[in-house]
Amino acid sequence: MKADNSKKATVLVVDDDPTNLKLLVEYLKQFHFHAITLQNGQEALEQSKHLQPDLIVLDVMMPGIDGFEVCSRLKADDETKDIPVMFMTGLVDPEQTLRGFEVGAVDYITKPFRPGEFMARVQTHTTLRQQQKQLQHQNLRFQEQHALIERQRQELKDVNTRKDKFISLVSHDLQQPFSGIFINTERIRQAVEQQRYGKLPEITEQLQTAVENYQVLLENLLTWAKVQQGLLKYQPQPVDLHLIIAKHFALFMAKAEQKQISLTTSNQQRIMVYADVKMIDIIVQNLLSNAIKFTPPGGAVEITVAVDEHEVKVSVSDTGIGIEAAAFPKLFRIDMKYQRAGTFEETGTGLGLTLCKACVEKHGGHIEFTSDLGKGSTFSFTLPLQTPRE
Numbered sequence: 001m002k003a004d005n006s007k008k009a010t011v012l013v014v015d016d017d018p019t020n021l022k023l024l025v026e027y028l029k030q031f032h033f034h035a036i037t038l039q040n041g042q043e044a045l046e047q048s049k050h051l052q053p054d055l056i057v058l059d060v061m062m063p064g065i066d067g068f069e070v071c072s073r074l075k076a077d078d079e080t081k082d083i084p085v086m087f088m089t090g091l092v093d094p095e096q097t098l099r100g101f102e103v104g105a106v107d108y109i110t111k112p113f114r115p116g117e118f119m120a121r122v123q124t125h126t127t128l129r130q131q132q133k134q135l136q137h138q139n140l141r142f143q144e145q146h147a148l149i150e151r152q153r154q155e156l157k158d159v160n161t162r163k164d165k166f167i168s169l170v171s172h173d174l175q176q177p178f179s180g181i182f183i184n185t186e187r188i189r190q191a192v193e194q195q196r197y198g199k200l201p202e203i204t205e206q207l208q209t210a211v212e213n214y215q216v217l218l219e220n221l222l223t224w225a226k227v228q229q230g231l232l233k234y235q236p237q238p239v240d241l242h243l244i245i246a247k248h249f250a251l252f253m254a255k256a257e258q259k260q261i262s263l264t265t266s267n268q269q270r271i272m273v274y275a276d277v278k279m280i281d282i283i284v285q286n287l288l289s290n291a292i293k294f295t296p297p298g299g300a301v302e303i304t305v306a307v308d309e310h311e312v313k314v315s316v317s318d319t320g321i322g323i324e325a326a327a328f329p330k331l332f333r334i335d336m337k338y339q340r341a342g343t344f345e346e347t348g349t350g351l352g353l354t355l356c357k358a359c360v361e362k363h364g365g366h367i368e369f370t371s372d373l374g375k376g377s378t379f380s381f382t383l384p385l386q387t388p389r390e
Contacts, residue, residue, distance in 0.1 A: 008034040009126035012053040014044040014070070015088070016062045020111070024057065024118075031119050033126070041065030045073055048080045054129040055122060058105075060089040060096065068103050075104035082132065084125045088113075180210030216289070220351040223282060227358050234276050234362045238386045241271040241280075241312060245303055248284045252292060261295050265303040272386040273312055279359035280383070286352035287316040287379050294377070295320035307385075311365065315380040323371040331369065332357040356381065 011033050013024050021037045028035040036051060038044050041062055048056065056074070060067040067087055074080040086107040087100045097108050107121055184207035191199045226232040245267050256263035273280075291301040299319040306313045323331070332353050356379075360367045365382035 008032060009054040009130060010034045010036065010051065011055045011057060011122060011126065012036050012038065012044070012048065012051060013057045014038045014041065014062070014067075015057075015059040016040060017059070020059070023113075027113075027115055027119060028122070031123070033122070041067065041070040044070050048074060048083060049077070052080075053083060054126040054133075056083055056085045057122070058085050058087055060087055060091075060100070068099060071100070071105055072103040082129075084129055086121065086125060178214065181207065181214065184210060220286075220355060223355055224351050227355065232279075232358075232362075234279070236274050236276050236363070238272050239275050239277055239280065241273045241275075241305065241314070241383070242267055242269060244277070244280050244284060245305070245314070248281070248288055249303065251285075252288050256292055256301065259292060259295070260297040261292055262300040263292070263302075264300070267303060267305040271305060271307060271312055273383045274386050275363055275383050276359075279362060283356045283359050283381060284314070284316075286356050287381075290352060290379075291316050291318040291320065291377075294318065299376075311382045311384055313380055313382050315378055317376065317378040319376040322373040322375055322377055323369075324373050328371075332367070353379075 011028055013021060013028075013035060015021050015024070015037075016039050018039070021039070025035045025037060036047075036053065038047060042065055044056065044058065045065070058067045058070060062070075067089075071085045071087070074083060074085060081104075084106040085104060086109060087105050088109050088111060089096065090111040100108050106125055109118060109121060184203050187203045188200065188207070191197065191203060223232065245265060249263065249265055253263055288301070288303070295301055295318045301316065301318045304315045304317070306315075357367050360381045360383075363383050365384070367379065367381040369377060369379045371377035
């Protein structure tokens with residue numbers, strides 16, 4: 001009989017008699033076990049957690065904490081409860097044997113030992129323990145694989161949900177601007193036929209608004225499709241943030257004046273950030289568009305920029321209609337659509353904030369907001385300064 005040499009089993013022997021310890025170690029080494037010896041119960045309790053032996057051979061009668069108490073404490077501890085314990089004693093007492101099994105021992109052997117019997121029992125229990133460890137390890141791997149499969153299944157479900165939502169957006173929301181275009185072109189035809197040319201400026205303005213809404217909607221839908229397919233490439237470079245804000249400031253000035261809204265910015269200095277220009281355009285454009293859309297005539301929209309040691313924070317504030325608290329969880333979510341008309345009945349898809357969040361997170365930044373119903377909202381996002389993130 002020989003133990004498996006490929007992986008030595010560890011046996012912890014606890015006995016206050018040095019002679020017994022020496023004899024048992026010789027037996028164990030002969031059969032290629034890794035033997036560790038201790039001479040009192042307190043050491044056994046402390047070392048068992050660290051050593052995690054495959055078997056503990058434990059003397060019953062020891063000074064201080066006896067073997068029964070040691071075994072009982074080992075079995076009460078989650079870290080050591082699975083380690084098999086084999087008692088050894090010089091007394092042949094059925095009641096003592098029974099008590100040993102009651103406190104959790106797997107075997108009992110009496111002194112003086114018969115080497116063959118002792119080693120057979122040691123071999124049996126260490127083999128069972130190692131098999132138990134293998135099963136526990138396999139079970140842990142199975143649980144990890146099961147958890148991975150569940151995560152992948154949930155991710156696939158989320159992807160399908162977003163896909164279904166995207167299809168719903170395309171099929172439903174594209175109808176609104178198209179309807180506006182069709183209705184106003186028909187009104188133009190009728191006005192020309194009836195020679196009511198005075199109506200044309202009003203109708204063409206409404207037609208232009210419908211076309212602009214369609215363009216914004218289409219751009220957002222196409223960008224969202226790229227995000228979902230991983231086709232929106234992140235290509236950061238040193239960029240002057242002031243120039244980007246100034247560009248969008250000029251683009252939205254006409255619309256702000258049309259609604260009699262004050263549009264201002266405190267950003268007058270050159271600030272270099274490490275960012276993707278197209279993504280920053282998406283963020284600033286959507287936040288400015290929303291601010292103007294939901295601000296009534298006579299209101300104000302302001303862009304502010306704050307810089308610290310590592311990043312820059314851009315905020316777009318308005319004195320608009322605000323957002324009700326119940327809608328807060330729906331913002332930035334494609335699966336919980338939040339959509340409403342602007343103060344001039346402007347329409348949208350609800351995709352803008354979702355795109356903003358995706359673009360900000362590509363930069364390692366974060367987007368946040370505060371809003372007070374009837375008083376206005378502030379949306380802020382962060383970007384890294386010119387030095388690339390490590």
